[in-house]
């Protein structure tokens with residue numbers, strides 16, 4: 141089974157790139173499920189019920205959200221009714237929506253997905269302990285279920301800790317939020333006698349696919365999807381500027397994870413960056 145994961149979708153160029161990537165992922169890359177972070181879909185910040193629906197119609201099977209989850213009030217209807225849209229799980233129970241989902245398709249095993257928010261340098265949203273949150277959820281899943289966790293966080297070490305802590309218990313731990321793809325995609329090693337690998341005495345077999353950040357679906361000619369001229373101006377002069385979404389060179393970035401249906405662990409992970417023609 142092959143699962144494609146797309147980085148944060150930023151504005152209209154991100155939607156265009158993600159939609160263009162879907163047939164390529166299905167045909168060329170044989171993706172069975174496609175999951176995307178859609179937290180920046182609405183003009184660079186947040187999601188609406190309508191945009192959620194449009195991404196679903198474009199062929200995205202599941203959507204996740206991060207610190208920008210609640211920026212647009214119209215997202216509430218989708219968050220509270222859709223079974224394939226989640227916000228960070230480590231928030232108070234009163235927050236709109238849910239933090240984990242079960243995706244299903246005829247003839248394929250189900251895929252379980254949770255997203256959690258990091259706690260270091262995340263000023264927009266304050267989550268509870270993400271490790272504990274994932275731990276509690278794992279106890280509710282069937283044995284050897286295909287389960288993936290997104291860690292939406294600023295700091296690379298916090299994301300890596302999530303990967304190693306759950307190594308051997310999840311098919312994949314993947315990072316989002318920084319909008320820049322990292323070149324560290326790999327399957328984490330089996331815990332052994334090496335002290336540098338946590339869990340030398342633990343019973344888990346290793347085999348979790350990991351990447352620090354998927355990157356984004358958005359304009360490459362930008363700073364994290366926003367107009368570079370505006371960001372540069374503010375940073376060089378101190379004069380506040382409007383960080384509108386940029387438009388040049390739309391790209392869809394992410395990874396494809398290959399999972400063994402029987403063990404629920406990863407057998408491969410491949411990074412991609414697909415540039416599409418501007419609309």
Ligand SMILES: [Fe+2]
Pocket residue numbers: 148179180206317318319
């Ligand atoms: Fe984002």
Ligand SMILES: [Fe+2]
Pocket residue numbers: 179206207208292316317
């Ligand atoms: Fe974010």
